[in-house]
Each structure stands twice: as structure tokens, then as C-alpha cells.
Amino acid sequence: MSSSSVATRRMDVGEYLRQQQQLAANTGLIEWWTTFEELYTKRLWHQLTQKVYEFVRTVPHPNLLDFYENFIADFETKINGLTLIETCVYIVNQLPSHESRVVFLNKLSEKVKANREAAILCNILLGQSMLEAKDLKGIKDLLETTNELIEAETGVTAVHSRYYRLSSEYHKLVGNHCEYYRDALRYLGCQTSTDVEDADTQAQRAFTLALAAILGDNIYNFGELLQHPIVNTLRPEHRYMKDLLLAFNSGDLTKYEALRTQWLQQPDLAQHELQMRQKICLLSLMEMTFNSTNGIIKFDEIAKQTRIPINEIELLVMKALSLGLVRGSIDEVEKTVHLSWVQPRVLDKKQIENMKKKLDIWFKDIDNIEKLLEKRAQEIIN
Structure with missing residues (x-):
């Protein structure tokens, strides 16, 4: 066609x-057509x-x-614009070619342009067709235009989840790990009761998200993914990915090495082994900063934790500072780093417990200072 x-x-x-009533007379569907007529x-x-x-x-x-x-x-x-497009979703799915879908959707878009949600959904349907046709330039431009409409919406609407799903699928196709991870998480956060996916789709999305988190250049926060139920849908042969995410999240080199024989079986991970090592070392430094009570960490402590030569510690810290993962300074004479801030992250239970312990120490120190001030003040008065 x-x-x-x-x-x-x-x-x-x-x-x-x-005509339809006559055709449906012997099919049990005639009631539909008589109701339509009425x-x-x-x-x-x-x-x-x-x-x-x-x-x-x-x-x-x-x-x-x-x-x-x-x-x-x-x-x-007479039909609400969004409802009209929702109805036409099933019509579009029957059209046999990308060209026929484009013609139909472009005509439909003109009819609903006054309804922003309907216009967004119409663009999403067009984008899905472009994705199937591998029209990467067309879908890139369409996503940019549609994003402006999405940003203009107040709150989360019925079309947000479908937009982020389409955007994540595009970024997956072009191999953009960071953008895929961001939009796939947004999709999961916007899912409604109508966004029901089968077990295989969920398992594949969980695996792809885990890969994107580990391989994405600017992704150093795994807590949001680890706390989402989707990580529990990983297939048995991919369950090690959750443990690997946990290792990265806490900068645990021991667990990372223990899982090595498993993740080396995954070609994408094996191909980026060096980048993964650098990333988990940065995460290990972040974890040390988070757990430090005074923010002063010695070079040899970092070397022991990250398992890298002491003469490379300064480069590691400079990398963390340049990426905005930590803030502070390097004391080359004393061979220490003074770190006063670490990039905010979604914390797991163990990290929250460590924060509680740190707060308890701070409260105790404050209490001691308060008592000392009271004592000194009393001495002055006397």
C-alpha cells in the first residue's frame, strides 16, 4: 500500500x-454497529x-x-483532541508503511494543534514510526521540538511517559548512555497504569539501564536505579549486574574484582574495562569523602582503598575535582587532600547508617564544646 x-x-x-451491519450480521458484532448508529x-x-x-x-x-x-x-x-489521537493510535498501527503513517499523522496533527497534549502524542506516534524507519535525523529534530511542548506542560501528564520512552529508545539506538539512562529513569518515574510491559521487556530494560549506568561517562549516582523495583526483574543470567551496580555505588573494589569473571562475559563491559576501573576508583574516593568525619584523607589511604599507585593519587583527585564530584584542595607537602563536599547522591541503607553515625559524632562534639564553653564561662564569672 x-x-x-x-x-x-x-x-x-x-x-x-x-453496510457494516450487514457484514456483521453473522459475526456477533452487529450490536456494536447498531449502537453506533443509535x-x-x-x-x-x-x-x-x-x-x-x-x-x-x-x-x-x-x-x-x-x-x-x-x-x-x-x-x-466533536471529540476531545487527546481522545481523538488515543483512538487513532490503533489506526496508525494498522498502516503498513512509514510513508502512509506520516501522511495520516501530519493531517491529524493539523486538526489537533490547538490541544498541546494531543499535539505531543501525535508527534510521539510520528517519532515511533521514524524510529522503526531508522530516520535518526528526523526523530532527533522531532524530539527537540516536542521537548519544548513537554517543558511547557504543568506537572506530569498522560503523554510524559510515552515521550520519555521514545526519547530513551532513540538514545539507546544511537548509543548515548547518559541520555538513555536519564530518560529511561524519567519514563519509569512517569509510568501510569496503562504503561504495562511484559516481563521480557522489563528485564531487557533493567539490563540496558544497568549497562548505561556503568558505562555512562557522567553517571555517578546509582541509588535511584537500585531503589527501583525494575532491578529485580533482571533475568537470572544477568543478576550479577545488580551486584555490580552495588559495587559501583559504594566504590567497592573488592566486590568489583570478585564479579570480574561474570562481567567480562558481557562484550560491552569487557570492551570498556579501563573506563570502568577509572570510574569505580572515582566512586571509591567519593565514598571515602562521604564517610570522612573531618574531610582530610591521606594519599596512602586513598591508594589502599582504590588500589592504584600513590604517584597517581593526585591525578585521581584532580579528575574528581574537575568533574565536580568533590570539592576541596590537595596538600602535596603533607600528601593529603582536604575535601569539604561530595556530589549529592541517592543513598542506600548502609550509606544512610554511615551518615547517622557521622551525625552522632558531630552531635557529641558539639555537646562537648558546649560543656567546655559553660565551664570556661563559669571560670570567668568566678
């Missing part, structure tokens, strides 16, 4: 409904819209484009 087939011969609505005749547009949407979602129909052209198109101006 060519793109020209999107335009079909329009017939009178009454004639079309009678609601259309009475001009009960809301009830008719609901019935049409239920029909396209639940009843197998060989030619929904014909249904749209000869019936829905007659009263589509």
Missing part, C-alpha cells in the same frame, strides 16, 4: 453503518466517542482506516 492509499473513498455515514443519530457525541474508543481497543477489525474515514472523520471535531 502506498502513501496515497491513506485517502479512501468517503461514503455517507448512514450507508456505511448499514448514538450517532441522537448526536450523543460523548457516549459515541467512548464506544468508538472501546471498539478500536478491543474488537479486531481488518480496516480501521476505512472506519476512520467513513465514520469517525464525520464527527471528529
